[in-house]
Amino acid sequence: MSAVATDTDTVVIDYLLHLGDNALVLAQRNSQWCGVGPVLEEDLALTNQTLDLLGQARLLYQEAARLMGGEATEDTLAYFRDAPAFRNYVLLELPASLPRVGYAQGDMDWGVTLARNFLYSALMVPLWEALQHSAHAPLAAIAAKSLKEARYHLRHASEWVVRLGDGTDTSHARMQAAFDHLMPYTQEFWTDSALERAAVDAGVGVAVMTLKPAWEATVSDTLQAATLRRPAAEGYVPQGKHGLHSEHLSYLLAEMQCVARAHPGAVW
């Protein structure tokens, strides 16, 4: 799946799908907290952010579908592609818990959810900032809208990382375990991909490596304020944006897609 067309439309479509898949997969993960959040207020706060992400995914898929033409719609992109076609970071498809196998069920971990939202939104704030200057005007417009949402997501997640990290012994230990678990997955942010390189060459995308200093500063400052030790990001480097996913994505997609596939074309 490494073949990247030189045709500009294809480059833009692939890049839009990468961004859209990130938003949709994290929206689906975080939506699992809807109705079971730790307190009513936080349940609403996280559901609000989930709807922000879902809105971003819709705009990105709609634009990709417009460029693809034919039968493509936001729904065919969300519901009728399988795991290998998704280009999201593996970080975003992991369960909201410490490591477990794909079919395992159990309590979700608020610390893991907030640590993930923090690591991701710390990337998306500078990324959306830069994408406001994308040569593809519709993407620049989506970036301007999404930036405000990402800034709030980062603020919300940072508050929690500091509050729980610098909280009780238990909350500190759980927050540390969450970052120990997730930090290696952030290596994928900085890996080279043909998809992103082509988008950068076309003036449509952003060279993610240029955002690393901003991300590093946000992560270091926040973890320090939270009295957390910054774990090393090393070991296996995930390749979700190349379509190589963990076992968790298929389970997530099965749940998300089964109704649309059982009743194709159904409306209400």
Next chain:
Amino acid sequence: MSTSDTSTPPQTTPALKDWPLWEVFVRSKQGLEHKHCGSLHAADAEHALQMARDIYTRRQEGVSIWVVPSAAIVASRPAEKGEFFEPAADKIYRHPTFYDIPDEVGHM
């Protein structure tokens, strides 16, 4: 749960027990006043502000939010309603409608 002791009342969840109550005031438009719209539990002022944003301004209800610790509000006591409010009831001359305006004054 067969071993649980049913004689003890269920514990309030630690979060709600520990988090103080805050009153939320939202200004719907520039130039209008902040109006009380409800309350919520939050760990501190900044947290209360974020939660107020998520709970009370989801449908574009506001352009500004105040949060105030509920404990900081001093309220009149319902039991003292009689001495507090009823003496005003027979002083109808305090309403402008009590006075007849001469026709020549015109519209006020």
